[in-house]
Amino acid sequence: MDVRRETIPAPSLAGEPIGILAGWGRYPVAVAEAIRRAGGRTAILAIRDHADAALEPLADVAGEVGVAEIGGAVEFFRRHGVRRATMAGKIHKAKLFTRHAWLRHLPDWTGIKTFWPHFVSRRCDNRDDSLLGAIASAFDARGVTICPATDFAPELLAEEGLLAGRPLCRRLEADVAFGWRLAKELGRLDIGQTVVVKNRAPLALEAIEGTDECIRRAGRLCPTGGMTVVKVAKPQQDLRFDMPTIGIGTLESAAAAGARVLCIEAGRTILVDRPQLAEFAGRHGITIASVCDQGGEAVLDSARSAA
16 A cells, blocks of 8 residues: 555545534544635534534534434535535543433434434444444435545545654564554454553553543553554444544653554554644654554564664
8 A cells, every 4th residue: 555645635625515523632623624725615513522612613614413413413414515524533432321421412313213223133233333334324325425534634644654753673563563463353343443562461452441541541550651552443444434543632641651652554544733743752752653554464664673
């Protein structure tokens, strides 16, 4: 795969209204900025209790919706002429398990029909891919196509290479290779995308708590630091949603935990606020290595030390 940054063409949207179903974090902001740079208009629908206030000035039209109000979301986009939309930003599933959370995210009738099989049928489950796929299908069936956010912001994809810090020594290479295999298997099971390892021993695996909490938990378990964080795309990754995303928050968690390396997957990871990432990593002595996958193994040539 050619993932050199300079080969990625910028889209031209020429006034097309693009919908953004916006979750938590800076990622939806970066996508909205990219759409506007490409000449598109933004119809931003914020997920209640999640979306960043910085989205508001970037919206040509804006609204708010509960996470299960699928009919209302489709109606909002159709009312504003949207035929293509994207999901960007994290949905904190842990918040949905707190007491009375569903009172703020009550499903509408379309949401009930969409999610009902996942709560009553043994053939359905509530993994991320299953639920997000059901949402995307419900949108598509009603005339709004869910597209990968990188269709509108391809410049956010990480290219292969050493993005910050020092090249990997052989010991850290071994940790990356070990963590990569674990992370790919974790992703294959649709549990999480991130693992933290040290000396080829797993310290923490991501589940419902998310990447940042996974990293911080590893820091508590290994107070001496020096660990390696590996975050990858799932082998079966649906590019329309849940793409691995790295922002300043991820690096802040890594620095707080004492991590030494952050390894990501080239061409399948979103980098938000790239200049700030490199600057922060340099100040805190963190190496960011972006490597390619080959049959479930990390290709490390571009990130290794010459020694």
